[in-house]
Amino acid sequence: MTTARSETALRSLAGQALGAYRVLSVLGEGGMGQVYLAEHEVIGRKAAIKVLSEEVAGYPEVVSRFFTEARAANEIRHPNIVEVTDFGTTGGLPYIVMEYLEGETLGDRLARAGMLAEPAALTIAAQVASALTAAHERGLVHRDLKPANIFLLGHPDYPDFVKVLDFGIAKLLGEGGAAHHTQVGALLGTPAYMSPEQCMGDLSLDHRSDIYSLGVVLYQMLTGRTPFDGTLGRLVLGHTQETPAPPETVNPRISAAASALVMRALEKSPARRFPGMREMRAALTVAPNSPRRDPAPSTPAREPATVFERGTAVIPAVPAVAAAPTPTTSGATVAAHGAITGTSATFANRLAEIMRARVEAEALELPGLSRIAARCLDLAAGAGFSFGGMAALLAQEPRLAAHVAECAARETAPGRVIARGIEGAVARLGAEGVRIAVIEAAVKPALVGLAPRIEDTYRRPWARALAVAHVARVLARGRLGPDGAGDAYAAGLVRDAGRPLLAAFVVDIERQVVGLKNRRLLSEDGLVACVEAMQARVAATLARRLGLAEPIAAAVEKSHGHDAQAGASLARVLALSAALAARAGFSLRLTETIAAASAIERGCAIVGIDARAADAATTGLHELVKRRS
Numbered sequence: 362m363t364t365a366r367s368e369t370a371l372r373s374l375a376g377q378a379l380g381a382y383r384v385l386s387v388l389g390e391g392g393m394g395q396v397y398l399a400e401h402e403v404i405g406r407k408a409a410i411k412v413l414s415e416e417v418a419g420y421p422e423v424v425s426r427f428f429t430e431a432r433a434a435n436e437i438r439h440p441n442i443v444e445v446t447d448f449g450t451t452g453g454l455p456y457i458v459m460e461y462l463e464g465e466t467l468g469d470r471l472a473r474a475g476m477l478a479e480p481a482a483l484t485i486a487a488q489v490a491s492a493l494t495a496a497h498e499r500g501l502v503h504r505d506l507k508p509a510n511i512f513l514l515g516h517p518d519y520p521d522f523v524k525v526l527d528f529g530i531a532k533l534l535g536e537g538g539a540a541h542h543t544q545v546g547a548l549l550g551t552p553a554y555m556s557p558e559q560c561m562g563d564l565s566l567d568h569r570s571d572i573y574s575l576g577v578v579l580y581q582m583l584t585g586r587t588p589f590d591g592t593l594g595r596l597v598l599g600h601t602q603e604t605p606a607p608p609e610t611v612n613p614r615i616s617a618a619a620s621a622l623v624m625r626a627l628e629k630s631p632a633r634r635f636p637g638m639r640e641m642r643a644a645l646t647v648a649p650n651s652p653r654r655d656p657a658p659s660t661p662a663r664e665p666a667t668v669f670e671r672g673t674a675v676i677p678a679v680p681a682v683a684a685a686p687t688p689t690t691s692g693a694t695v696a697a698h699g700a701i702t703g704t705s706a707t708f709a710n711r712l713a714e715i716m717r718a719r720v721e722a723e724a725l726e727l728p729g730l731s732r733i734a735a736r737c738l739d740l741a742a743g744a745g746f747s748f749g750g751m752a753a754l755l756a757q758e759p760r761l762a763a764h765v766a767e768c769a770a771r772e773t774a775p776g777r778v779i780a781r782g783i784e785g786a787v788a789r790l791g792a793e794g795v796r797i798a799v800i801e802a803a804v805k806p807a808l809v810g811l812a813p814r815i816e817d818t819y820r821r822p823w824a825r826a827l828a829v830a831h832v833a834r835v836l837a838r839g840r841l842g843p844d845g846a847g848d849a850y851a852a853g854l855v856r857d858a859g860r861p862l863l864a865a866f867v868v869d870i871e872r873q874v875v876g877l878k879n880r881r882l883l884s885e886d887g888l889v890a891c892v893e894a895m896q897a898r899v900a901a902t903l904a905r906r907l908g909l910a911e912p913i914a915a916a917v918e919k920s921h922g923h924d925a926q927a928g929a930s931l932a933r934v935l936a937l938s939a940a941l942a943a944r945a946g947f948s949l950r951l952t953e954t955i956a957a958a959s960a961i962e963r964g965c966a967i968v969g970i971d972a973r974a975a976d977a978a979t980t981g982l983h984e985l986v987k988r989r990s
Contacts, residue, residue: 441492464515468508476585488523490642569631576626643809752784828947859899897921937964
């Protein structure tokens with residue numbers, strides 16, 4: 362219920378001018394102030410204006426934080442964060458002007474629907490994670506993430522496009538004058554969504570507090586309830602002392618991967634959560650491809666073949682390639698691999714034979730294109746390409762359309778208006794940009810959120826792919842013809858993908874054996890030895906599966922070999938790009954970084970560029986990879 366004082370304030374601002382805007386009506390009221398619908402008096406553009414209440418405006422530190430964080434949020438300029446366009450003071454009341462959004466909050470959606478289907482919930486959470494990744498990288502922690510602060514735009518081309526609202530109690534990290542200190546003991550946030558450290562009034566909380574809060578929001582989207590409820594004291598006790606029921610036990614239709622993701626975000630110790638919002642977002646983009654649970658199968662199902670799933674890549678349990686597999690009493694899954702119960706060397710040799718047979722028969726399942734994605738590539742390469750036709754095609758696959766829109770937003774220069782609608786995004790990217798976006802969308806799920814055993818061996822494969830692709834595009838301009846830069850980028854994305862994909866295959870077999878024998882059969886060197894023999898062939902096969910032309914696929918494979926012939930062929934450009942990316946810190950293994958200097962010197966001589974041009978190709982590489990990860 363509003364007080365008489367606040368009701369007077371609401372009435373007094375209606376019809377008044379705030380800067381270039383005139384207040385039309387009240388949109389809502391929160392703990393810190395009121396939000397009004399306003400209209401620009403010259404151009405007629407609508408805006409939402411948040412005004413601090415008289416009670417809050419009397420505290421200079423709160424007002425200072427209000428403006429400082431408004432500036433910080435605006436500097437992020439992320440498509441999933443509400444845009445702040447102006448701020449000022451009227452009659453002693455501070456205000457900020459924000460873009461006017463049409464749609465509903467996630468809180469309104471949940472109040473109406475109860476819970477969301479898993480794909481919709483994960484898509485919304487991934488967009489929130491994308492916004493907060495950008496905020497965290499600029500030292501800004503939200504601290505009040507909840508469904509009421511997540512807005513879902515009602516746009517026909519962007520279903521449930523997210524805007525994160527209200528950084529009103531955000532915390533600016535780091536040293537210097539931008540930092541504001543919360544009074545000791547002050548409990549800021551919404552108790553049902555607060556992290557354990559927030560409940561305890563920890564002044565040193567960091568970005569991992571937002572990870573916990575997003576975990577609570579995702580839990581609610583998937584189950585229809587928050588992990589804990591009740592009085593303030595009951596909520597604090599739950600967040601700090603109790604383990605919530607896993608989401609999959611509340612809603613049996615939730616996949617095991619999504620449930621595990623939520624439980625990791627809800628770890629009591631910040632160190633046990635995702636290390637950053639970027640890693641949580643990567644997991645969110647992979648989880649939608651995990652198999653759903655059937656809560657009540659009508660008949661007992663036979664034991665399925667073991668699979669290792671990475672995005673759209675499903676690698677079934679490996680069949681025997683020997684004529685007579687060694688008998689085993691350990692179960693059908695292990696028997697299918699033949700004689701793998703001996704020494705580590707025996708297992709490695711046997712595994713290498715299995716891998717070679719699979720790869721040479723092209724029987725290894727790899728990431729591929731959906732029907733719509735394949736049609737998009739055909740349209741982008743054809744003479745009949747049109748913005749409207751491509752937009753209509755993308756609209757049939759919302760996740761792909763959202764990725765294209767995100768790519769268009771990343772390509773928008775500061776100060777330019779973000780493209781509106783999917784057709785605007787297509788127009789911003791052009792045919793070549795859409796082609797690259799579609800290939801990225803197919804490859805990325807296979808290279809993020811990998812099992813720890815793989816990540817320990819091959820570091821950050823998606824970041825590596827982006828780095829090699831960008832450097833290859835820069836080097837190819839002017840050297841490989843008018844279409845060479847786009848082909849080089851696409852080839853760079855897949856050049857090293859064979860390593861983590863084959864490692865997933867190997868680790869799945871090892872996991873099956875370890876599950877029965879309780880030991881690891883392959884050392885890290887053994888795993889690498891198995892993978893390296895066939896990884897170039899797998900990368901080339903992946904290129905073909907993604908619709909890349911045969912010369913591009915062949916260049917991907919040749920780029921891993923030794924070629925001393927002078928000339929700027931695509932294979933030689935890719936080899937040099939991989940070495941330059943490794944020198945810049947984007948290597949899958951330390952040995953690549955160590956060997957980078959000699960490889961760059963040799964590669965520059967072969968391709969025909971000098972050291973200055975090579976250095977220029979990696980300028981700004983870290984920032985670019987961050988934006989596209």
